[in-house]
Amino acid sequence: MTTPNHDQIQWFAQTFNQLVANVERAVVGKTHVIRLAMTCLVSEGHLLLEDFPGTGKTSLARAMAQTLHGKQTRIQFTPDLLPSDVTGVTIYDQGTQRFTFHQGPIFANIVLADEINRASPKTQSALLEVMEESQVTIDGETHLVGRPFMVIATQNPIEQAGTYRLPEAQLDRFLMKTSLGYPDHESTVKILAQPPHARGGLVVDPIIPTDHVASMIDYAANVHVDHAILVYVSELAQATRSAPDVVLGCSVRAGLALVRAARTWALAAGRSYVIPDDIKTLAVPVLAHRMVLDPEEEFRGATTESVLERILGQLPAPQERVA
Known part of the structure; x- marks a missing residue:
C-alpha cells in the first residue's frame, strides 16, 4: 500500500469539505x-x-444520499415489515419456467433505514449479512450490493412505545452511532425562515459520482497509522473490558473500526497519518454503542459515553509520532 501523495491529500480534503458543505445546506x-457521517x-x-423526532435525522440521511450520483432507497421500518421486503425475493416465472431474483430496496449505494427499531428482531436480522x-444470500445464491454501500439508520429513543431494542450483534455492525440534537x-x-415548499427538507444537488467515492475509500485505506497509535487503541479497548x-x-x-475511521478523519484534515487526537475525537461515536454497562451503574446515571470519557482522561496518549 502506498500512502497518499500531496495532490491526493489535497483533492481528498477539498472533496470531503465540499460534501460536508453540500449536506449542511x-x-x-x-x-x-x-463530518462524522461522511x-x-x-x-x-x-x-x-438516535434522537427524538423532529431533530433532522431523516433530513441528514436524505441529504447524504442526494449528494451522490448514485442509487438511493428508503425503507420505512414497521412492525409488519418482512425480511424479504428488505433483501428481495426469488419468484417463479411461469413464462421462462425459471426462478428469478427480484432485488429489494437494500440494493443501493445509500440506504435510509428509517425508524429501524420499530421493526421486529427477525426483520432487523435481515441486515446483518449485508x-x-x-x-445478500437468497436461496443459496449470493448477490453483491455494489460499492459504495452505506446504511443510514434512524431510531427513536428506546423509551418510546412500539420499539424493539437493537441486539448487540446488530449494533456492532454500525461503525458509528451519534445524534443531532436540537439546533442552536x-x-x-x-x-424557520425556509420557504414552505422546503417543509420536507431542502433538496441538495448531487456533486460527486460513486466512482470518486470509491477513490476516496482507497486513499483513506492507505493512510499511515503508527505502531504507537495501534498500541493506544488496543489499550483503550482493553480498558473498556476491564472497567468495573x-x-x-x-x-x-x-x-479495527476505530482505526479505519481515524484514517479517514486524518485524511479529511489534510494529513497522511493518524494522530492521537483523531482517536480521542472518534472514540465515543465509534465505541460507545458497542459497550454494555452494569445495570446498577446505569440506574445511577452512568452512560457509556461518560465511561469512555473517563477512560480517555486516564489513559496516557502517545506523545510522538514515529515516521
Missing part, C-alpha cells in the same frame, strides 16, 4: 455530525442516528 448548524461513508461503514459483507438559536431561525462498571467492553472488531 439541508441540515443547518450540524457540521461535526455531518467519515462513515468513506470508511465503508454504517451510521446509526452490513458486514456487502452481499441561530440555526433554528434559519430553518462495564459488563461488555469493546472487541477487536471495535478497535
Whole structure:
C-alpha cells in the first residue's frame, strides 16, 4: 500500500469539505455530525442516528444520499415489515419456467433505514449479512450490493412505545452511532425562515459520482497509522473490558473500526497519518454503542459515553509520532 501523495491529500480534503458543505445546506448548524457521517461513508461503514423526532435525522440521511450520483432507497421500518421486503425475493416465472431474483430496496449505494427499531428482531436480522459483507444470500445464491454501500439508520429513543431494542450483534455492525440534537438559536431561525415548499427538507444537488467515492475509500485505506497509535487503541479497548462498571467492553472488531475511521478523519484534515487526537475525537461515536454497562451503574446515571470519557482522561496518549 502506498500512502497518499500531496495532490491526493489535497483533492481528498477539498472533496470531503465540499460534501460536508453540500449536506449542511439541508441540515443547518450540524457540521461535526455531518463530518462524522461522511467519515462513515468513506470508511465503508454504517451510521446509526438516535434522537427524538423532529431533530433532522431523516433530513441528514436524505441529504447524504442526494449528494451522490448514485442509487438511493428508503425503507420505512414497521412492525409488519418482512425480511424479504428488505433483501428481495426469488419468484417463479411461469413464462421462462425459471426462478428469478427480484432485488429489494437494500440494493443501493445509500440506504435510509428509517425508524429501524420499530421493526421486529427477525426483520432487523435481515441486515446483518449485508452490513458486514456487502452481499445478500437468497436461496443459496449470493448477490453483491455494489460499492459504495452505506446504511443510514434512524431510531427513536428506546423509551418510546412500539420499539424493539437493537441486539448487540446488530449494533456492532454500525461503525458509528451519534445524534443531532436540537439546533442552536441561530440555526433554528434559519430553518424557520425556509420557504414552505422546503417543509420536507431542502433538496441538495448531487456533486460527486460513486466512482470518486470509491477513490476516496482507497486513499483513506492507505493512510499511515503508527505502531504507537495501534498500541493506544488496543489499550483503550482493553480498558473498556476491564472497567468495573462495564459488563461488555469493546472487541477487536471495535478497535479495527476505530482505526479505519481515524484514517479517514486524518485524511479529511489534510494529513497522511493518524494522530492521537483523531482517536480521542472518534472514540465515543465509534465505541460507545458497542459497550454494555452494569445495570446498577446505569440506574445511577452512568452512560457509556461518560465511561469512555473517563477512560480517555486516564489513559496516557502517545506523545510522538514515529515516521
